[in-house]
Amino acid sequence: xxxxxLALFLAAAATSGADAAQPQVLKCPxxxxxxxxxxxxxxxxxxxLGPMLEAVxxxxxxxxxxxGKASSGLARPDFHDWPKETPAIMKKHDPDIVVVSLxxxxxxxxxxxxxxxxxxxxxxxxxxYGDRVDALLEAIAGDDKxxxxxxxxxxxxxxxNAEKRAPIVNRIMxxxxxxxxxxxxxxxxxxxxxxxxxxNGKPLSEAxxxxxxxxxxxxxxxxxxxxxxDAVRALLAKPIVDMVMPCFPNTEKKTxxxxx
Numbered sequence: 365x366x367x368x369x370l371a372l373f374l375a376a377a378a379t380s381g382a383d384a385a386q387p388q389v390l391k392c393p394x395x396x397x398x399x400x401x402x403x404x405x406x407x408x409x410x411x412x413l414g415p416m417l418e419a420v421x422x423x424x425x426x427x428x429x430x431x432g433k434a435s436s437g438l439a440r441p442d443f444h445d446w447p448k449e450t451p452a453i454m455k456k457h458d459p460d461i462v463v464v465s466l467x468x469x470x471x472x473x474x475x476x477x478x479x480x481x482x483x484x485x486x487x488x489x490x491x492x493y494g495d496r497v498d499a500l501l502e503a504i505a506g507d508d509k510x511x512x513x514x515x516x517x518x519x520x521x522x523x524x525n526a527e528k529r530a531p532i533v534n535r536i537m538x539x540x541x542x543x544x545x546x547x548x549x550x551x552x553x554x555x556x557x558x559x560x561x562x563x564n565g566k567p568l569s570e571a572x573x574x575x576x577x578x579x580x581x582x583x584x585x586x587x588x589x590x591x592x593x594d595a596v597r598a599l600l601a602k603p604i605v606d607m608v609m610p611c612f613p614n615t616e617k618k619t620x621x622x623x624x
Contacts, residue, residue: 388545390607390610392611395460401417401427401428401463401608402461403462403464404430404432404446404453405432405433406434407432408468408596409431410431410432413600414432416596425615426608438493439473441496446500451506454503454504459511461511461514461611463514463516466515466537467518468521468526468530471525471533494536501549505551513550513551514554514607514608515541515551515552515554516556516600517553517555517556518533518534518557519556519557520561520568521567521588522567526589554604559599560583560591569582569583573597574602575598576598581594
């Protein structure tokens with residue numbers, strides 16, 4: 365990938381109640397050529413978050429491309445194996461920054477081989493799942509480990525299993541991303557669970573959104589699970605853009621999107 369020079373920016377992770385994360389250090393790449401960002405994840409990346417990031421970033425001359433695989437995550441590599449597929453993506457596109465959006469499809473047993481599963485109540489579930497987070501971080505980073513990774517975890521939604529498992533998946537992702545960064549890797553965690561849940565961890569149906577006034581508005585689509593476009597824009601896309609833009613202080617907003 366392009367040779368990087370590092371600059372340090374402090375970025376506070378989104379927090380909720382007592383489950384507060386410490387400020388994270390964002391290690392920014394300085395790029396000699398045109399900056400490039402790649403997004404990977406599930407349906408949110410493919411249908412709402414990805415296009416929103418693309419529209420905003422390309423106004424600033426930052427090339428953003430994505431692959432959103434519906435229903436994918438880290439629980440079912442028999443369906444889609446992100447750690448296995450990602451090195452080829454990195455080799456082809458050589459992005460300076462990678463945005464990961466995963467987690468909401470992982471509230472299920474882990475597939476570990478033919479007819480072999482780790483159930484959610486098995487203590488090994490958390491360890492194996494965390495190892496898969498580590499594997500994807502390594503697959504994205506490459507040999508030189510200089511690529512910056514912004515990892516956006518799951519958002520909250522209703523349902524007994526989701527309400528029980530979302531905090532677990534969110535915690536594992538945050539711990540592994542922060543451990544990777546503490547060991548010298550270039551990664552930061554974006555907490556999407558906190559702004560979509562209340563102080564007790566219950567999923568919110570309404571929230572105050574930037575640009576929508578001081579009154580809380582609905583943030584769920586009709587299925588009660590997925591976020592509305594306004595919620596994705598305010599609670600997912602904007603925080604990620606806010607993390608990215610300080611890394612490219614010399615980019616200027618363009619009147620036309622950068623051509624492919």
